Amino acid sequence: MGKDDLENGGMIKPAFLIRTLVKAxxxxxxxxxxxxxxxxxxxxxxxxxxxxxxALRTPQRVEWIDAINKEKSSLVDKxxxxxxxxVGRKLIPTKLVLKIKLDSDGSIDKYEARCVVAGYRQTxxxxx
Numbered sequence: 001m002g003k004d005d006l007e008n009g010g011m012i013k014p015a016f017l018i019r020t021l022v023k024a025x026x027x028x029x030x031x032x033x034x035x036x037x038x039x040x041x042x043x044x045x046x047x048x049x050x051x052x053x054x055a056l057r058t059p060q061r062v063e064w065i066d067a068i069n070k071e072k073s074s075l076v077d078k079x080x081x082x083x084x085x086x087v088g089r090k091l092i093p094t095k096l097v098l099k100i101k102l103d104s105d106g107s108i109d110k111y112e113a114r115c116v117v118a119g120y121r122q123t124x125x126x127x128x
Contacts, residue, residue, distance in 0.1 A: 017102055049098045060111065067113040068096065075115060093118045 005016035015059060021042075029039035049055045055064035094117050099110045 018100075052096060052098070055098050063111040064098065064113070067098070067111040071096070071113040071115055092122060 001012070001016060003014050010065055025042050029036040049058070049064075052064075052068070054075040055061065055068075058064070083091075085095050095117050097114045099112045099114070101112050103109045
């Protein structure tokens with residue numbers, strides 16, 4: 001562990017915990033061939049997914065669906081799902097970012113989905 005693996009308060013960063021768990025699972029899978037498939041699934045569950053399709057192919061698909069529905073409900077409750085678009089302007093696309101949140105002991109705390117705007121698609125200086 002290096003100084004980059006610690007947060008400001010001296011806590012270990014979740015990314016370090018994930019890397020450590022992945023290494024441990026790989027070692028265990030190598031030493032115990034019978035556990036290889038199970039540990040491969042564990043490793044896959046610790047890595048953050050890129051798409052909803054990937055999430056729905058994992059054993060934790062129910063947890064991902066719940067996280068996506070929770071984010072959707074939050075957007076509906078805050079009424080941010082519908083905007084009035086000025087004439088001649090295009091919508092900036094959004095995407096869901098999926099992340100596994102860990103407790104301080106490295107166990108999975110929750111599955112989180114966040115709807116984010118592709119801000120890199122904005123044009124500087126334009127106002128609505």
